[in-house]
Amino acid sequence: MPIDRIRRKLVNGFACTAVSAAMLPCCLGRAALAAAYGLEFKLRKVADGVFAFQGVDELMSAANQGAISNLGVVVGADAVAVIDSGGSLIEANALIAEIGKISAKPVRYLINTHMHPDHVFGNAAFRQIGATIVGHHNLPRALEARGAFYLQNFREQIGDALIKGIEIIPPTMLVDDRLQLDLGGRVLELQAWKAAHTDNDLTVFDSATRTLFAGDLVFIGSLPTLDGSLLGWLRQMDGLAAIGATRVVPGHGPVPADWPAALTGERRYFEILARDIRKAIADGTPLRDAVKTAGASERSNWHLFDDYNERNATAAFAELEWE
Amino acid sequence: MQNHAYRSRQLGLPLAAIFAAIILAIGALFGASGAANAQQTTASSDRIWQDMKGDVFGDRAILVDSGVVRIEAPKRAQDAAIVPVDIYIDPAKAPAGIKSVTLIIDVNPAPVAATFEIGKDAGVTHLSTRVRVDDYSYLRAIAETQGGELHMAQTFVKASGGCSAPALKNQDEAMATMGQMKLRQFPPQETMTKAQELQLMIRHPNNSGLQRNPLTQYFIPAHFVQKLSVSQADRLILSMEGGISISEDPNFRFDFTAHGTGQIQVEAIDTDGKVFRNQWPLEATGL
Numbered sequence: 001m002p003i004d005r006i007r008r009k010l011v012n013g014f015a016c017t018a019v020s021a022a023m024l025p026c027c028l029g030r031a032a033l034a035a036a037y038g039l040e041f042k043l044r045k046v047a048d049g050v051f052a053f054q055g056v057d058e059l060m061s062a063a064n065q066g067a068i069s070n071l072g073v074v075v076g077a078d079a080v081a082v083i084d085s086g087g088s089l090i091e092a093n094a095l096i097a098e099i100g101k102i103s104a105k106p107v108r109y110l111i112n113t114h115m116h117p118d119h120v121f122g123n124a125a126f127r128q129i130g131a132t133i134v135g136h137h138n139l140p141r142a143l144e145a146r147g148a149f150y151l152q153n154f155r156e157q158i159g160d161a162l163i164k165g166i167e168i169i170p171p172t173m174l175v176d177d178r179l180q181l182d183l184g185g186r187v188l189e190l191q192a193w194k195a196a197h198t199d200n201d202l203t204v205f206d207s208a209t210r211t212l213f214a215g216d217l218v219f220i221g222s223l224p225t226l227d228g229s230l231l232g233w234l235r236q237m238d239g240l241a242a243i244g245a246t247r248v249v250p251g252h253g254p255v256p257a258d259w260p261a262a263l264t265g266e267r268r269y270f271e272i273l274a275r276d277i278r279k280a281i282a283d284g285t286p287l288r289d290a291v292k293t294a295g296a297s298e299r300s301n302w303h304l305f306d307d308y309n310e311r312n313a314t315a316a317f318a319e320l321e322w323e
Numbered sequence: 324m325q326n327h328a329y330r331s332r333q334l335g336l337p338l339a340a341i342f343a344a345i346i347l348a349i350g351a352l353f354g355a356s357g358a359a360n361a362q363q364t365t366a367s368s369d370r371i372w373q374d375m376k377g378d379v380f381g382d383r384a385i386l387v388d389s390g391v392v393r394i395e396a397p398k399r400a401q402d403a404a405i406v407p408v409d410i411y412i413d414p415a416k417a418p419a420g421i422k423s424v425t426l427i428i429d430v431n432p433a434p435v436a437a438t439f440e441i442g443k444d445a446g447v448t449h450l451s452t453r454v455r456v457d458d459y460s461y462l463r464a465i466a467e468t469q470g471g472e473l474h475m476a477q478t479f480v481k482a483s484g485g486c487s488a489p490a491l492k493n494q495d496e497a498m499a500t501m502g503q504m505k506l507r508q509f510p511p512q513e514t515m516t517k518a519q520e521l522q523l524m525i526r527h528p529n530n531s532g533l534q535r536n537p538l539t540q541y542f543i544p545a546h547f548v549q550k551l552s553v554s555q556a557d558r559l560i561l562s563m564e565g566g567i568s569i570s571e572d573p574n575f576r577f578d579f580t581a582h583g584t585g586q587i588q589v590e591a592i593d594t595d596g597k598v599f600r601n602q603w604p605l606e607a608t609g610l
Binding site: 138141142145146149150152153195198199227228229232284286287288291310311313314315318319321322 | 402404407409457482487488490492493495505507509570572576
């Protein structure tokens with residue numbers, strides 16, 4: 001605990017250095033900037049021309065630089081596509097620096113898998129390098145409704161230093177249903193889903209290596225969070241499983257994982273949560289009481305269970321009451 | 324859940340002195356607790372309330388923690404869009420009954436979440452609903468007695484952490500199902516009381532009006548359930564005037580005393596002037 005506090009103090013202490021560094025990009029490059037913050041950012045090769053960063057199973061904080069979600073990189077003959085921009089500009093710039101070591105091709109696309117801060121807070125760094133931002137057709141409206149709240153709410157959680165410069169930037173290329181992005185020699189297949197984790201979930205499939213970037217439609221080991229529709233998620237589980245991938249980069253959890261076995265844990269959790277909530281509703285138990293025990297048998301199976309289960313139960317209750 | 328040591332004996336004091344007493348009491352309370360963050364936010368929430376209460380209640384005295392009304396909410400909101408809140412009335416402390424209850428969330432863009440008028444002899448002693456909470460805030464319930472006294476209770480709610488926002492989860496679904504209603508009836512919890520419970524659910528986005536259309540960049544006009552009334556055989560149980568702080572799919576659960584066996588009637592009107600009506604037979608209570 002004291003170590004965390006010291007570390008946070010150090011991180012915050014670097015704020016002024018970082019700000020002046022950002023104004024002098026020629027003097028201090030992205031990699032150096034990220035290093036100054038102590039972020040150890042490593043891309044791992046997942047398949048031929050496919051790379052991923054694995055985030056930590058924590059809540060976003062100053063100490064982890066917001067780097068809690070998994071990010072992806074796909075390199076084509078002409079261009080690079082990036083899947084999600086991370087939870088801070090520090091993280092996004094570290095990612096861009098790492099991509100520079102892998103390929104000299106331009107980053108043509110930044111694909112946002114959904115609206116949450118740990119996936120979109122780095123968008124400004126990609127706009128700056130000229131990438132086109134791609135997202136679900138519902139993503140702009142979702143960000144409009146939440147952007148100001150996210151910036152305000154996360155200022156407290158990750159600190160002034162890390163939130164500085166973060167902008168809510170919506171996609172300009174929208175996916176209605178499906179969209180193909182040609183990177184030269186390989187085509188990414190983007191698919192927009194109906195409400196599940198959120199109402200703006202997008203998956204990215206690289207058919208050349210049969211790698212699926214599932215965004216937060218897939219959580220492994222880290223408790224899934226429900227900010228869309230439990231029923232929608234369960235209903236689309238078979239459709240997800242039918243994607244002809246051999247491996248998946250989940251939104252949170254080990255990179256990569258076997259497909260579709262990666263869905264087993266979250267499917268079980270959601271079925272148990274739905275069962276418990278349905279019973280509470282049938283019994284006439286009010287929401288405030290039901291959410292304290294629903295899903296409790298899953299506690300030992302997940303990281304961050306105490307952070308998110310009651311919230312998931314709350315959202316599930318409000319939805320399942322209408323069945 | 325702060326208990327301010329400030330009661331009716333202070334009514335004679337000038338308002339400014341009463342406000343000062345509240346601020347001092349809060350300062351003392353949190354100064355003692357040593358929680359630096361909580362101190363700032365409870366104080367700032369309270370400053371908003373002090374600035375606003377004249378607009379809502381004029382210069383009328385408000386008795387705090389007199390026991391007439393009680394409010395409960397989770398200390399930390401799990402989902403900022405769906406925060407359950409329970410308001411209790413103690414009939415023993417307000418023998419002539421309660422005329423209305425106003426629910427206030429200090430820091431929200433529209434702090435007056437709802438005002439509930441309670442029907443005469445409706446016997447409502449417990450009312451629960453779900454609200455959006457934008458930030459650390461006091462939630463306050465102010466009850467007005469038939470005699471015209473105002474009584475307040477309050478509880479402090481910390482906003483949810485993480486990425487839960489007070490916004491619609493599934494906007495397409497919310498629009499497609501708008502106006503559907505559901506009424507659940509629960510038999511009396513204790514056999515000695517005649518009160519039974521109703522839970523009224525209305526599908527409505529209860530949009531905030533703080534969002535922009537991504538294509539036109541114009542603000543999408545606020546669209547919410549503005550008025551609601553629940554009656555039994557044309558006799559008012561409860562009515563509400565509400566705003567955007569009430570959660571999507573407004574949900575109200577309350578006890579009441581049935582008079583005869585007449586139907587339960589509901590009428591809701593939203594800001595577009597759409598009227599939603601429904602009625603249900605009163606279920607046998609087993610009495």
